[in-house]
Amino acid sequence: MNDPKALIQPDRGADATAIHLVNKDGFAAFAKGLSAGQRASLAGQKFEGGGYQVGIVPDGDSWFAVGGVADPESLSSWCLAKLAEELPEGSYRLANAEPGPAMFGWITGQYRFNRYRSENKAQGPRILLTAQVGQIDAVTAEAEAECRLRDLVNTPAEDMGPAALEAECERLSKAHKAELTVVRGDALEQGYPMVHAVGRAAARHHAPRLMHLTWGDPAHPVLAVVGKGVCFDTGGLDMKPSAGMRLMKKDMGGAAHALALAGLIMGAGLKVRLHLLIPAVENAISGSAFRPGDVLSSRNGLTVEIHNTDAEGRLILGDALTRASEENPDLIVDFATLTGAARVALGPDLPAMMARHDETADAFLAAGKAHDDNPWRLPLPEAYREYLSSDIADMTNAPSNPFAGASVAGLFLDRFVEEGIDWVHFDTFAWNPTPRPGRTRGGRGLGLRASWHAIRARYGA
Structure with a gap:
């Protein structure tokens, strides 16, 4: 797998794709702030804010991600793991939260045991940037x-x-x-x-x-x-x-x-x-x-x-x-x-x-x-x-x-x-x-x- 130490990095303002976290109760309010085309894109992906759902939203020449979680204000170890599994290689930051304990799942979501595979199809690293610098070493070690x-x-x-x-x-x-x-x-x-x-x-x-x-x-x-x-x-x-x-x-x-x-x-x-x-x-x-x-x-x-x-x-x-x-x-x-x-x-x-x-x-x-x-x-x-x-x-x-x-x-x-x-x-x-x-x-x-x-x-x- 990718080096766990590389998957969580301090946020020093580098370019990164935003991830917005929503749940089912808050999805309607979140969607009101999107354009008609963006809402249609999420509808086409059947994204409704359910747990572990992942959505990709076009934004001009760029895009951002949306992740469904049970509670955007109280993250569990696993709530970002599906995002870490499915998003393309690149750097990301949460737009409306800090990851806290979910850093653990961001890393383990990218775990793959490829020792015996003739073709290693693992994606490149998905790197999460965070301002919680003091937590990085401990969570990464764990x-x-x-x-x-x-x-x-x-x-x-x-x-x-x-x-x-x-x-x-x-x-x-x-x-x-x-x-x-x-x-x-x-x-x-x-x-x-x-x-x-x-x-x-x-x-x-x-x-x-x-x-x-x-x-x-x-x-x-x-x-x-x-x-x-x-x-x-x-x-x-x-x-x-x-x-x-x-x-x-x-x-x-x-x-x-x-x-x-x-x-x-x-x-x-x-x-x-x-x-x-x-x-x-x-x-x-x-x-x-x-x-x-x-x-x-x-x-x-x-x-x-x-x-x-x-x-x-x-x-x-x-x-x-x-x-x-x-x-x-x-x-x-x-x-x-x-x-x-x-x-x-x-x-x-x-x-x-x-x-x-x-x-x-x-x-x-x-x-x-x-x-x-x-x-x-x-x-x-x-x-x-x-x-x-x-x-x-x-x-x-x-x-x-x-x-x-x-x-x-x-x-x-x-x-x-x-x-x-x-x-x-x-x-x-x-x-x-x-x-x-x-x-x-x-x-x-x-x-x-x-x-x-x-x-x-x-x-x-």
């Missing part, structure tokens, strides 16, 4: 993080395996002068036995690994960010049907969220000691695959009986969350494409969120609502812990009943976060199945912006 997240999720598994996730961690480390340590292959058996067990079947070509990036002043509060990096999930020996495997390149979407959030934290210079942990595996099938009925040891000493090899993401997260807890963090945030149950309950647009502390949960929910990224809190019911009981081990990785699957998975993870630590868990889809302005079909951040704004408010720059 949109750039979103676009990078989408790139990671959209990339097929053969090009986005554990080694590629390690390379992304290395890129991030170099960009922000962070420290990166990586444990790979059989070396995982000692410190990260569940990561090793899940990933060992693919060790020949896609060896499992645990990436641990650290950044920031050790005197600052410790913030741990953890992301599930299952780069492809066959389901293991409890193999998924072909339809269930079709989108499993996105099963590293939690890692993509964690990487994007870590980049925002470091880029803004938040006053934290950041620990980013990414367990990266491919859940494959081979003679060395872990089996239903196996009992796995974990980093914190708990034993886990495997009832289903397709409930593998919680296993690798368990070891990573244990490691994060060892740093005595002020807060742990983890992201995972963890359960189909969360999608059944909430659909594709609402990431499920679980949290130990009400005050922290409220802060994340409020941040999401303010930035058009709406998590929905699910409970961690104490009564459901018994669903994870095992006859021969400390716990099982999957219950035998179909009830409350997302919450029960959260309760599994809770066993690996040290008691008393403030912890937020996102069960995110990381995918957009239906194209909408600013949100193409494919990888998508769900929970990223809510987390970023809550964390920035908590720790400050």
Whole structure:
């Protein structure tokens, strides 16, 4: 796609095409100020001020654009995205408003994943000029993080395996002068036995690994960010049907969220000691695959009986969350494409969120609502812990009943976060199945912006 940094620029009076924003209620009054020919042009385009409508209006030897929005005085993140998608290459400025939060959608509306296309048909950049110069860098960084997240999720598994996730961690480390340590292959058996067990079947070509990036002043509060990096999930020996495997390149979407959030934290210079942990595996099938009925040891000493090899993401997260807890963090945030149950309950647009502390949960929910990224809190019911009981081990990785699957998975993870630590868990889809302005079909951040704004408010720059 076009460079996100180039798509929003300070308005210094350069030539630019005007965009007038109207809604259905105000369209009649707006149209009265147009000539008969201009009104006829908009009528021919069936423009009535509806949301996401785009109109082109001739004006002598030039032209201007009209965009339909819900409220011209209170813009959302997405209300300019359709304009950014459809207008010709060039520079634009809003005639009757400043873009504010809509700068985000102006950038993401131009996102395209063209890595594998023999012909790149992307339009040239549509540049938006704004007097809100102080907001440009922050919004651009946020949109750039979103676009990078989408790139990671959209990339097929053969090009986005554990080694590629390690390379992304290395890129991030170099960009922000962070420290990166990586444990790979059989070396995982000692410190990260569940990561090793899940990933060992693919060790020949896609060896499992645990990436641990650290950044920031050790005197600052410790913030741990953890992301599930299952780069492809066959389901293991409890193999998924072909339809269930079709989108499993996105099963590293939690890692993509964690990487994007870590980049925002470091880029803004938040006053934290950041620990980013990414367990990266491919859940494959081979003679060395872990089996239903196996009992796995974990980093914190708990034993886990495997009832289903397709409930593998919680296993690798368990070891990573244990490691994060060892740093005595002020807060742990983890992201995972963890359960189909969360999608059944909430659909594709609402990431499920679980949290130990009400005050922290409220802060994340409020941040999401303010930035058009709406998590929905699910409970961690104490009564459901018994669903994870095992006859021969400390716990099982999957219950035998179909009830409350997302919450029960959260309760599994809770066993690996040290008691008393403030912890937020996102069960995110990381995918957009239906194209909408600013949100193409494919990888998508769900929970990223809510987390970023809550964390920035908590720790400050």
